[in-house]
Amino acid sequence: MTRYLRNPAVRETALEGEIFLVDGEGREVFYLDAVTSGLWRLLQEPQTIESCRAVFAEAFPDAPSERLAQDLAAALADFEARGLILEVP
Amino acid sequence: MAIVDPMDLVAGAEPIVPLERRVPLEALARDFASGRAVPDLPEVHLFRAPVRPIRVRGFERLGAAAAEVLSAWPALGLARDDPAEPVDVAIETLADGVRVDQRTPVPAVTDYIDAEGAALGLIGALIAAYLARDPGLVCLHAAATRTPRGLVLTLGSTNAGKSTLAAHLVARGLRSFGDDRILLAPDARGGDRGISLPLTHKLRLPLPDDAAPGFARFVQARAHVGDGEAVRLRLKPGEAARFGAEAPLAAFVLLERVPGASASLEPAASGQVVRELVRQSFAPQLDAERVLAIMIGFAARVPGYRLVYGRSAEAAALIEAAFGAVSTLGARDAKVPS
Numbered sequence: 196m197t198r199y200l201r202n203p204a205v206r207e208t209a210l211e212g213e214i215f216l217v218d219g220e221g222r223e224v225f226y227l228d229a230v231t232s233g234l235w236r237l238l239q240e241p242q243t244i245e246s247c248r249a250v251f252a253e254a255f256p257d258a259p260s261e262r263l264a265q266d267l268a269a270a271l272a273d274f275e276a277r278g279l280i281l282e283v284p
Numbered sequence: 285m286a287i288v289d290p291m292d293l294v295a296g297a298e299p300i301v302p303l304e305r306r307v308p309l310e311a312l313a314r315d316f317a318s319g320r321a322v323p324d325l326p327e328v329h330l331f332r333a334p335v336r337p338i339r340v341r342g343f344e345r346l347g348a349a350a351a352e353v354l355s356a357w358p359a360l361g362l363a364r365d366d367p368a369e370p371v372d373v374a375i376e377t378l379a380d381g382v383r384v385d386q387r388t389p390v391p392a393v394t395d396y397i398d399a400e401g402a403a404l405g406l407i408g409a410l411i412a413a414y415l416a417r418d419p420g421l422v423c424l425h426a427a428a429t430r431t432p433r434g435l436v437l438t439l440g441s442t443n444a445g446k447s448t449l450a451a452h453l454v455a456r457g458l459r460s461f462g463d464d465r466i467l468l469a470p471d472a473r474g475g476d477r478g479i480s481l482p483l484t485h486k487l488r489l490p491l492p493d494d495a496a497p498g499f500a501r502f503v504q505a506r507a508h509v510g511d512g513e514a515v516r517l518r519l520k521p522g523e524a525a526r527f528g529a530e531a532p533l534a535a536f537v538l539l540e541r542v543p544g545a546s547a548s549l550e551p552a553a554s555g556q557v558v559r560e561l562v563r564q565s566f567a568p569q570l571d572a573e574r575v576l577a578i579m580i581g582f583a584a585r586v587p588g589y590r591l592v593y594g595r596s597a598e599a600a601a602l603i604e605a606a607f608g609a610v611s612t613l614g615a616r617d618a619k620v621p622s
Contacts, residue, residue, distance in 0.1 A: 206573055210580060213555030215562070221571030224562045 198241040199271055200283045207235075218278050225277065234270055241283050244268055328365045331410055332358040332527070338413040341365060342375035345382060346406070349399035353406055355518065356483045358527050372413040373406060384409055389416035390568045407483065408566075411465065415569045421467045421479070422578055425564040426536075428461035428478055429453045430525065432608030434534030435461055435478040438591070439560050444539040445596055447487055451517065452600035455502040460485065460524040461531065465566070468533070470578050474585055476533045480525035484508075485517040496597055534607055536561065536588045539599075547593040547602045554580075557588035 204219030214227040214235060227235055233254070237247055247267050252260060274280040330337035337360055343350060365371070376383040378395060382402035386392045386409040396402040411423050426437045427450035438446050450463040463486070467479035491500055506517040525531070538552055538560050561579040570578075589606075593599035 208576060208580070210558055210583075211553055211555040213553075213559065215558065215576055217571075217573040217576060221573050224572045224576045226559045226562070 196243045196245065198243050198283050199238060199275065199280045200241045201235070201238045202279055202281050205279050216279060220278075223277070225279065230266075231270055231274075234267065234274075238274075238280055244271060247271070327362040328371055330360040330363055332360055333410075333414045334418040336417065337363075338373070338410055338417075339363070339369060339371045340373045340375065340406070340410075341371040342377075343406075345375045345377050346399045346403050349403035352400070352403045352484065352516075353410075356407060356481065356527070357410055373409045375402065375406065386412060388413055411467075411481070411566065412568050414467070415567060419569045421469055421567075422570070422575065423465055423467055423481075423566040424561065425465055425566065427463040428466040428480070429603075430459040430461055430531050431534060431604070434532040434607075435466075436535050436537055436603060436607050437466065437478065437533065438537045438539055438603075439564050440539030440541075443541070445541045445593075445599075446539060447485055448492070448596045449539070449599055449603075451485055451487060451503065452499060452596050453603060454485075454519060454523050455499055456600055456604055458604070459522070460519060461529070462524075468582070469530070470581055472581060472585075476582060476586055477530045478533055480527060480529040480531075482524045482527055485519065486514055487517065488514050492596060499597065533582075533586045536582070536586055537603065538588065538590045540590060540592045541594065542592055543594055545592050545594040547591065547595070547598040549589050549591050549602055549606055552588040552590040554583045554588065556590070557583040 202219060206217040208215045208217075214232045216225040216227065216235075217223070218225070233251070234247060237250060244264065244267055248260070248264050251263055251267060252258070255263065271280065275282070328339045328341045329343040330339060332338075343353075346353065363369075370387060372386070372388045374385040374387065376385060381395050381397045382399050383393060383395050384402050384405040386394075389412060392409075392412075394405050396405055415421055415423060424437065424439070426439045427446040428435050428437050429450060438449055440446055447463045450460060454460050460482070461478055461480040462483055464483050465481050467481060469477045469479060471477065485506075487503060491503060503515065503517065506519060507515045508518045536552075536557055537549070538556065558576075558579050561582060562576060565575055565579065567575050567578075591599055591602070593602070
């Protein structure tokens with residue numbers, strides 16, 4: 196299963212609990228909302244979709260499992276498309 | 285002998301572009317508006333900017349829409365189109381529209397379906413070229429109003445009501461520093477300034493039902509171009525700051541229009557202010573990390589507020605009450621006869 200990790204070239208700035216990221220090329224600033232901030236924190240260590248889903252399922256016990264998996268997959272794909280995370284062996 | 289426009293003189297710098305001759309551009313724009321054919325000129329138009337003028341080739345192709353640009357941005361005249369002096373922007377006529385070819389600082393080609401759109405595109409290209417000449421500045425998509433405490437910058441998404449609110453503030457006697465874009469000069473020592481880009485105010489039509497008759501008369505007296513969906517205002521002398529005028533920053537106000545809501549002004553969290561500043565920033569000459577650092581600095585030094593409102597008139601009154609009424613400004617600025 197694919198594992199993901201933060202791209203070390205990405206610069207992170209935290210301000211009053213909010214997280215801003217700048218991509219490795221210095222082209223764009225990204226703002227993370229509460230949910231994607233949580234995902235970003237998880238990605239300090241290599242994670243699979245399943246490991247992320249397990250953590251979020253514990254944090255949001257009322258969220259439908261299928262929906263949670265879809266949202267996490269979409270968020271990870273978005274992070275990857277923007278060069279914020281990398282696939283790791 | 286070459287004529288040098290004193291507007292080209294920058295403190296400590298020699299004039300770079302000698303003007304071959306001065307052309308009254310407002311008159312030229314009227315000729316365009318009347319449909320008079322203008323042949324291709326082996327010349328470029330020069331627009332005011334720091335260090336050296338911005339060179340625009342094919343400006344005459346905008347026709348009557350050129351007047352829109354000229355009302356916002358001082359033009360200096362014409363110079364020879366010298367291959368040794370690359371143009372910053374080239375306007376080209378297409379079979380089905382007009383192209384704005386921005387050459388500096390970052391090449392970008394945009395096609396517009398009409399000259400009016402291209403005129404606005406040219407203003408964006410002029411801003412980019414201006415920023416390249418003074419890279420410490422950033423441009424912010426915001427309306428700005430001069431209050432006794434300094435500039436109040438209102439920011440929000442499309443349809444947040446920036447322009448209508450800005451027009452209300454002018455109608456109440458405050459001076460506009462622009463309803464769409466402003467340049468910001470950061471100063472970590474606390475001297476942050478805004479620099480006026482007096483683009484024409486644009487209001488969506490119809491005006492809100494709750495607009496007072498006096499505001500409708502204010503708009504009607506200043507409307508000069510409209511298409512039924514929007515109207516552009518040409519403010520009267522004294523109502524808008526001149527191009528390049530500077531004033532200290534007093535506040536960032538994040539707009540949130542909620543139908544039926546009473547107006548309220550509350551301090552905003554720094555993170556929220558930074559998020560909106562970054563979102564509304566335009567600084568192609570800087571990398572994103574630098575832009576973020578500048579905006580974090582602004583948010584640390586300049587108070588940020590969140591303005592929730594339903595009626596523009598009520599929101600304008602709240603801003604005026606919070607940052608000082610015009611009568612205070614009048615008293616402070618009044619000259620004592622000697």
